Each structure stands twice: as structure tokens, then as C-alpha cells.
Amino acid sequence: MTTTSATPAAEATTASPATAPLLDEQICFALYAASRALTARYRELLEPLGLTYPQYLVMLVLWEQGTTGVSGLGERLHLESGTLSPLLRRLDALGLVTRARASTDERAVQVSLTPAGDELRTQAARIPDAICAATGLGPTDIAALTATVGTVADRVRAASS
Secondary structure, eight states: OOOOOOOHHHHHHSOOTTTSOOGGGOHHHHHHHHHHHHHHHHHHHHGGGTOOHHHHHHHHHHHHHSSEEHHHHHHHHTOOHHHHHHHHHHHHHTTSEEEEEOSSOTTOEEEEEOHHHHHHHHHHTTHHHHHHHHHTOOHHHHHHHHHHHHHHHHHHHHHHO
16 A cells, blocks of 8 residues: 655645744734724824824824924835825815925925914814723823834834845
């Protein structure tokens, strides 16, 4: 009687369930699922303000830093200019920001809040508390989680360079 067995190559291409990575054990999936859930909650909170989530991020930087160059916004938000430019055009069209060439360098564009953009800060002030409530975490836990996730992001970016 002759027995046949799988070749080593065939065995190598068939992962057993015990050794295959499990979705729920992957940090990428946990972060992805959390990001989608948080972004959906932000979308609900931002709708009355007329902002999208990426527009809100731009506004946060401007509320924090004041007039900022487009390149500085891109660095802070980890966005390419091709993604950032349409966002800024829409915010400009909404009357929330203005864009102007820097007087010292014609190639640089400065983004500033308009009075309406600055006023929107007051309406947006409730959003962090609503997000905190949605997570069930207190402000200290949110701050610690934010720091940890930020460190992870920095290290992954550094490892990819």
C-alpha cells in the first residue's frame, strides 16, 4: 500500500488555524475599528457645525496656533498638500479661513481664521466632552491613551523611514 503525503511546499502554503494570525489580536484592527467608531461619532457632532472631520482637524490647529503656513498644517496633521489644499479651499469657501501668500516668501501660503472661524471655536468646545462620554473613559485615561497612541504612531513612522 502506498501512502501519499503533502509536499513540504504544499504544507507551507496552508496555514493551520492555530498558527494563522487572529483578527481580534491585531493592533491594526483594534486601531482601525476604534478610529472608525470615533470618526463616526465626530461626524455626528460636527454636522451641526457644518464641518467634516478633516476640516475640524485643520480648525483645531488654527485655534491652537493661530495663523499657520500650509506646510506647517501639513506637517502637524501628517497630510500631503494634495489632500490639504482642497480642504482649505472648502474652509475658505465656507468663510471660516482666509489664505494669503506670505509677504516674505511668495511660495508660502498662510492660513488664518476669519471672525466666523474663530467664533466656531465656542460651538466646538463641547465636542471633547462628548467624545470622552462616548468612550466611557475619563479625561486622565483619554490623555494617557492619546499619549500612548501618539508614541506608537511616532515609532511606526520612524521605523518606516
